[in-house]
Amino acid sequence: MKKGNTALGMEENKEALLTYILGWLTGIVFLVIEKENKFVRFHAMQSTVTFIGLAVLSFIVGLIPFFNVVLVPIVGVITVIVWIICMVKAYQGEKYKLPIVGNFSENLLQKAK
Numbered sequence: 001m002k003k004g005n006t007a008l009g010m011e012e013n014k015e016a017l018l019t020y021i022l023g024w025l026t027g028i029v030f031l032v033i034e035k036e037n038k039f040v041r042f043h044a045m046q047s048t049v050t051f052i053g054l055a056v057l058s059f060i061v062g063l064i065p066f067f068n069v070v071l072v073p074i075v076g077v078i079t080v081i082v083w084i085i086c087m088v089k090a091y092q093g094e095k096y097k098l099p100i101v102g103n104f105s106e107n108l109l110q111k112a113k
Contacts, residue, residue, distance in 0.1 A: 005037060006034060007034045007037070013092070014091070015030070015040045016039055016040050016043040016044075016090035016093075017091040019040065019043045019047045020083060020086045021087075023051035023055075024050075024051040026044075027043075027044045027046075027048030028044075030043075030044035038109075039093075039095060043090045045105040045106075045108055046086070046098060046102060049105050050082060050086070054079045054082070058075045058076065058079075061075060082098065
């Protein structure tokens, strides 16, 4: 990876990893900060869409009696697994697309231009 090819002057794989650190929050921050680097912007959008979606799912499931006891922990485990996979793939310099969310994120970025 080249240094200095991002808004913060970092290597793009490291900046892409940072888009996942605090889930949707850092995803939004890097969407605002990073205007040029497509690799970082993709990971920032995927982070935002993925973790907002998982937070909403967890909230909705948590409102339903019985399911809140069974499914909320499962959603939590899935969230951690997805979080780790995304950070590793971003650090490896891979534009890893999560099922459904990856293409959706890419389409949102194209519309945002």
